Amino acid sequence: MTRYIVRRLLSLPLLLLGIVSLAFLISHFTQGDPLSAIVSERQMDDPAAVAAAKARWGLDKSLPEQYVIYVGNLLTGDLGISFRTKQPVAQDLLERLPATLELVIAAMLLGSTSGITLGVLAARFRDRALDHAARLWALVGSSTPVFWSGLILLYIFSVVLGWLPGPGRLDARSTPPDGLTGFLTIDALLTGNMNLFWDALHHLLLPALVLGWTVMGIVSRLVRASMLDVLSQDYITAARARGAGEARVLLNHALRNALVPTLTIIGFTFAYLITGAVLTEAIFSWTGIGSYAVDAARSLDYPAIMGVTIVGGAAFLLTNLVTDIAYAFADPRIRLS
Amino acid sequence: MADSAILLQAQPRRWPPWLKLPVLVGIGIILFWLVVCFTIDLWPIDDPIDMVARRLQPPSAEHWFGTDALGRDVLSRTLHGARFSLMMSCAVIVFAVLIGSGIGAIAGYVGGIVDGAFMRLVDITLSFPPILLAMAVTASLGPGLQNAAVAMIIVWWPVYARLMRGQVLSVKSREHVEAATAAGAGHTRTLVKHILPLSWSPILINATMDFGQVVLLTASLSFIGLGASPPTPEWGSMISEGAIHFYQWWICAGPGIAILSVVLGFNFLGDGLRDLLDPRSK
Numbered sequence: 001m002t003r004y005i006v007r008r009l010l011s012l013p014l015l016l017l018g019i020v021s022l023a024f025l026i027s028h029f030t031q032g033d034p035l036s037a038i039v040s041e042r043q044m045d046d047p048a049a050v051a052a053a054k055a056r057w058g059l060d061k062s063l064p065e066q067y068v069i070y071v072g073n074l075l076t077g078d079l080g081i082s083f084r085t086k087q088p089v090a091q092d093l094l095e096r097l098p099a100t101l102e103l104v105i106a107a108m109l110l111g112s113t114s115g116i117t118l119g120v121l122a123a124r125f126r127d128r129a130l131d132h133a134a135r136l137w138a139l140v141g142s143s144t145p146v147f148w149s150g151l152i153l154l155y156i157f158s159v160v161l162g163w164l165p166g167p168g169r170l171d172a173r174s175t176p177p178d179g180l181t182g183f184l185t186i187d188a189l190l191t192g193n194m195n196l197f198w199d200a201l202h203h204l205l206l207p208a209l210v211l212g213w214t215v216m217g218i219v220s221r222l223v224r225a226s227m228l229d230v231l232s233q234d235y236i237t238a239a240r241a242r243g244a245g246e247a248r249v250l251l252n253h254a255l256r257n258a259l260v261p262t263l264t265i266i267g268f269t270f271a272y273l274i275t276g277a278v279l280t281e282a283i284f285s286w287t288g289i290g291s292y293a294v295d296a297a298r299s300l301d302y303p304a305i306m307g308v309t310i311v312g313g314a315a316f317l318l319t320n321l322v323t324d325i326a327y328a329f330a331d332p333r334i335r336l337s
Numbered sequence: 338m339a340d341s342a343i344l345l346q347a348q349p350r351r352w353p354p355w356l357k358l359p360v361l362v363g364i365g366i367i368l369f370w371l372v373v374c375f376t377i378d379l380w381p382i383d384d385p386i387d388m389v390a391r392r393l394q395p396p397s398a399e400h401w402f403g404t405d406a407l408g409r410d411v412l413s414r415t416l417h418g419a420r421f422s423l424m425m426s427c428a429v430i431v432f433a434v435l436i437g438s439g440i441g442a443i444a445g446y447v448g449g450i451v452d453g454a455f456m457r458l459v460d461i462t463l464s465f466p467p468i469l470l471a472m473a474v475t476a477s478l479g480p481g482l483q484n485a486a487v488a489m490i491i492v493w494w495p496v497y498a499r500l501m502r503g504q505v506l507s508v509k510s511r512e513h514v515e516a517a518t519a520a521g522a523g524h525t526r527t528l529v530k531h532i533l534p535l536s537w538s539p540i541l542i543n544a545t546m547d548f549g550q551v552v553l554l555t556a557s558l559s560f561i562g563l564g565a566s567p568p569t570p571e572w573g574s575m576i577s578e579g580a581i582h583f584y585q586w587w588i589c590a591g592p593g594i595a596i597l598s599v600v601l602g603f604n605f606l607g608d609g610l611r612d613l614l615d616p617r618s619k
Contacts, residue, residue, distance in 0.1 A: 018461035143597055305477075
């Protein structure tokens with residue numbers, strides 16, 4: 001166990017370096033000229049302007065030199081300067097992180113609670129109509145492109161029914177409080193501004209639902225499978241024989257054990273969540289890291305793309321590591337070598 | 338429990354047990370789109386690029402799915418889009434499988450440093466969330482359908498490399514391989530004739546299950562603006578055109594339903610194949 005954790009932790013820096021190197025290589029294999037993204041067309045004829053731009057973004061040095069400088073800067077938390085926003089990429093990402101986290105956490109909460117409920121019900125009523133309906137609903141959820149379901153739901157709930165606001169994190173008239181956590185719902189509560197809280201919550205609901213639906217599909221499938229496994233074990237029969245009520249058997253006896261294997265999928269759903277978040281943010285004009293990545297890719301803003309890719313890769317790597325270790329702790333039968 | 342098991346075995350088996358209704362529906366949907374793919378030029382529908390009607394018309398008897406911002410028929414564009422989406426996904430899967438399983442087979446067979454180097458590359462590539470890696474590669478190569486395909490091959494090959502390596506490792510130690518080596522078969526012959534034929538099936542099954550995800554990612558990249566460019570009738574870029582004309586919901590309804598149906602079809606099929614692979618999951 002300890003050896004496993006130590007080995008995993010030791011391989012971490014190497015994998016991180018690999019991520020950085022691959023991201024660097026990809027961003028510098030560009031066929032398009034990165035200069036065209038920084039220098040305006042009129043200034044392209046002006047050698048002084050071009051040279052100045054090259055020097056500012058370090059493009060005048062050789063590729064290995066650029067790599068060494070980039071990795072060196074990275075160690076101090078410097079991800080370079082974005083072509084588009086002219087701000088440090090690290091600062092851009094930090095500013096946008098709370099928005100993404102707020103959306104992802106809300107989606108995770110909605111998706112996993114509904115997914116667990118659906119999975120338990122499907123397992124309890126196995127091969128009955130409810131089971132089939134739940135599985136179909138989950139499968140449709142993980143098959144629907146979020147950028148489409150987002151648009152359609154936005155149209156239905158915001159335009160046709162008028163129940164929910166349009167895209168964005170807040171009403172245009174609202175101003176978010178400055179210098180707090182950046183989670184608008186939490187900031188509103190901290191400042192005791194209930195109007196702002198409802199406003200933020202209303203805006204959060206639809207994107208979180210869209211994103212949560214994909215999570216629900218994955219979670220419900222796994223919970224169903226592991227519930228079926230657990231429900232066929234002797235101790236469940238024993239609990240029933242002792243006269244425990246069905247709800248008690250399902251929730252207290254079965255679900256507790258069935259949730260352990262589901263832990264592993266937190267790491268697995270993370271990849272789906274990122275993909276979903278990138279597209280959901282683009283649809284809902286959500287000013288998070290996802291929409292930042294899309295804008296960066298569209299405007300060929302290489303430092304920003306590289307920064308997002310590295311941060312995303314590192315986050316994915318860490319999530320997987322933490323879930324693997326948590327899984328080993330949660331289920332002592334698992335022996336990792 | 339025991340009785341029902343005996344009863345189940347006693348039944349005559351005309352259908353393989355994994356061939357259930359959802360699997361059949363999945364196969365039906367996939368067949369429909371394949372037929373569309375190959376015969377679309379013969380269908381009596383409008384040209385997908387021609388401006389055939391007034392712009393932004395809602396669905397009507399003439400134009401079932403309405404018309405888009407340039408007066409093009411959405412139904413026709415959706416059906417033509419199958420060609421781009423399916424062919425591209427097909428190419429991506431085929432190349433990813435060939436490259437990935439080639440590398441995986443060599444790594445598993447040769448072992449040692451080669452294995453270590455390739456597998457570290459696999460680990461690193463798989464550490465990226467797929468969409469971010471695909472976006473970075475496409476942005477770097479320049480937006481376009483072909484470059485998006487290259488990006489997706491880069492995203493997917495490691496999956497098959499890892500699978501194939503595991504397969505080769507488990508087959509390599511079997512007796513018939515030892516016998517072949519003892520009989521004097523060279524490395525290439527041993528690998529191609531004695532190991533690979535036994536290693537293929539899980540990879541093919543996984544490729545089928547991944548197909549839906551590839552279709553989704555293709556459309557996502559085009560939606561972001563990194564894949565197909567106008568006027569190509571590709572589903573993702575059609576939805577992104579539809580997003581601009583938000584109040585004319587029908588523009589993105591057609592391509593959206595198309596993506597959903599293809600992905601759902603492959604997921605239905607994949608679910609059946611999963612049951613086939615792992616009888617425990619039933």
